[in-house]
């Protein structure tokens with residue numbers, strides 16, 4: 182029988198954006214085995230209806246259950262916003278960590294003036310998932326949450342236009358509303374946005390940026406440590422993280438984009454069909 186420590190952690194996203202979350206997981210729990218699933222054939226999820234995102238999320242979860250994972254990380258803010266319950270119901274006894282709660286807690290700890298900005302896809306922003314979670318965690322404390330959908334950031338990041346002048350103009354436009362509201366904390370509520378952190382810092386230098394991937398990785402570390410399922414540091418030097426990649430399509434530029442998100446090269450992904 183496989184011991185809990187030997188089981189992999191399942192991570193899924195609508196595409197390659199979740200690799201920014203995987204990068205944080207490798208940073209905090211490097212000795213774990215990971216199974217990464219990117220639904221690259223059906224990305225983006227961010228402009229789709231709630232029902233369709235739920236259906237896709239269920240299929241991704243079922244795939245990871247088949248892989249005998251010990252924990253599921255929903256490395257997509259859109260799925261975490263509109264379909265977390267579907268993932269939890271499908272996963273049964275397997276614990277699930279989404280992007281919203283860990284980042285909402287971090288945003289509350291960060292804010293001094295109690296004004297928090299959220300940026301994300303249309304689906305994430307219209308769900309008000311971050312606003313609801315922040316207000317529930319804040320109890321009765323007064324906190325103002327201002328949200329802005331930034332749909333153009335996903336294609337810009339995927340095109341590698343991180344330092345392009347047009348990206349700066351678009352970012353200034355999107356962030357102007359949040360600047361006017363004087364937010365002191367900004368949640369990067371989409372997998373692609375940590376790639377644009379430098380630009381956000383230039384436009385809003387006083388603001389503290391919250392990367393949900395980082396905080397969900399810390400939650401995963403805590404959860405596994407508490408349940409005794411954490412793979413402890415090994416004596417031998419870790420040459421390469423242990424990650425299996427599955428995708429529903431291998432698009433052009435896949436390796437280049439994956440490298441941008443992850444910061445290191447990846448093995449050949451295995452193409453699968455979800456249904």
Ligand code: DGL
Nearest residue numbers: 195225226227258259372
């Ligand atoms: N992964 C998605 C998110 O974090 C962005 C890409 C998409 O729209 O599917 O919301």
